[in-house]
Amino acid sequence: MRIAIDAMGGDNAPDAIIAGCLKALDDINNDSLVLIGDEAVVKQKLGPADRWQKRIELVHAPESIPMDAPPVEGLRRMRNSSINIMSKLAAERSVDVVISAGNTGACVAACQMRMRLLPGVQRPGILVVLPTFQGPLTLLDVGANIAPKASHLHQYALMGAVFTRQVLNVANPRVGLISIGQEDAKGNELVKKVNQLLWDDPNVNFIGNVEPREVLNRPADVIVCDGFVGNVILKLTEGIAEGLFKAILAELAQIKPDMIEHFRPVINSLYAKHDYNEYGGAPLLGVDGICIICHGSSDPRAIRNAILRARQQAQLDINQKIAEQIASVPVDES
């Protein structure tokens, strides 16, 4: 298997990316990595050639799309960017997997355009494995599709359930739909339509609407929502967790300063148990190939884990199973 990685994408690129690749080498058997980026920089950062030269191939990409660039414009202006070149390699089938911690919108757009979609899939969606206090759940879409139709969310339910069954080993994943009330009639027009589609589809083990307040109690195995709302949920969760730990430490400093050193291990242990780096990236489901979007702030461990998860996804043949599931469920375009 050939696994391509965008060496230039992410807040800590290229250092964290390259360190993550080197970390992964011991765990990927005979598979090889293809690092795409400024060749001279990447080579220098990789260090002594005997550590990597038979396992890592370099592909030169002189440009890199900035994290905050408008995606489509970035792709158009920077034809020789790492994301552009990476998605071309994937389209030519000269790599089996692409991984980027760079500009998410650009990566989604490039993969969608060049790799094409699995037969019958209307739109790709980004799935995250969200660590909750009751174990992991999958949430999609978290930002690939911010103006979806109801049929797109229906397909996300199907694709998310396949992923959850195969990767998280949940036999018959319960699917929930984010809304602002559990009752079927609660929600905006999109949510109400999707609610009906999911109840009507015997292929989906739908449990109904789930409320945001319940998400961290893991009310379902798969939770579906539009990409704008999913992105809000993901980012707000990260922000609140960070902020709350900071607030607790500040409060301790004020009222029980001697407890701080005892409390830090508790936070560290909680972080270790609920760390998104563990899952190392979010698959873009629905594209004809394997594309993993990493968090911009990914550290070397997250990159290593993304590489291992991508291999697992390929080995479990998730895409074949998604294609079969989508083919068996007629979904109209409404």
Add this chain to the structure above:
Amino acid sequence: MRIAIDAMGGDNAPDAIIAGCLKALDDINNDSLVLIGDEAVVKQKLGPADRWQKRIELVHAPESIPMDAPPVEGLRRMRNSSINIMSKLAAERSVDVVISAGNTGACVAACQMRMRLLPGVQRPGILVVLPTFQGPLTLLDVGANIAPKASHLHQYALMGAVFTRQVLNVANPRVGLISIGQEDAKGNELVKKVNQLLWDDPNVNFIGNVEPREVLNRPADVIVCDGFVGNVILKLTEGIAEGLFKAILAELAQIKPDMIEHFRPVINSLYAKHDYNEYGGAPLLGVDGICIICHGSSDPRAIRNAILRARQQAQLDINQKIAEQIASVPVDES
């Protein structure tokens, strides 16, 4: 001033509501309360008449709309519900303020229908004062309007700024718009339109898009979003804070059980500083009258605080100032 309270609405009604009213009596000078609900029950819960009879008037309402009933259907079927009767009293101007911890949708619909809107206001919006680690901010809409037009959000920015200036004493409130990226081009079609409207309006001290991750760092004084997204933000924040404290206590129990008793006061102190009960309810801005929506789980203190906040809103003449602001800014219906 006559302040009407729905005695039957809320998870802890009527007990918590009635206890909150009795608690408030000492702080409202010569204003009087009008409790609407099952008269026999309310009378019995109020206890000895000498405590309240000159200050609290009872209005009988034999029905109560359940918390999870479809709002419009609930209002139609239960003509003699506390919410229906309360909104009629407000429409007749026989009470100055209405307060309910009951079915939010029903309360919004009843007030919007019967009290009418302030001149020029297109849609009412629910504003919450959100306690953050850096002080309070206001967030609207959190659920009155889940399919808004861009012009509604523009008006929410104007109304939210008036409220924040008058009630939180912020001289020139900075207004932010929730999106999934800070750049103006990020977001769905609605958000992009609103972003443009707010930059174009010199009456709004717009600072641009704000990301959900930053909300608890108080990036702006007023944050605007559609009602679906606002409700998700509000409920998710509550759920995560609750869940995280539970997780910390569980973790402590496992690795440092002797610290639990020292840690509880820290949590309590944080809760006290960031407690939504302090703000005691969320005003429905834009209606021609004062309507305060309380959290379903309101305790007596929250109800008392809602009564005091409602008086403050009336005394500061917020509605007059909102009407002036709206009149000075032509907003088209697009």
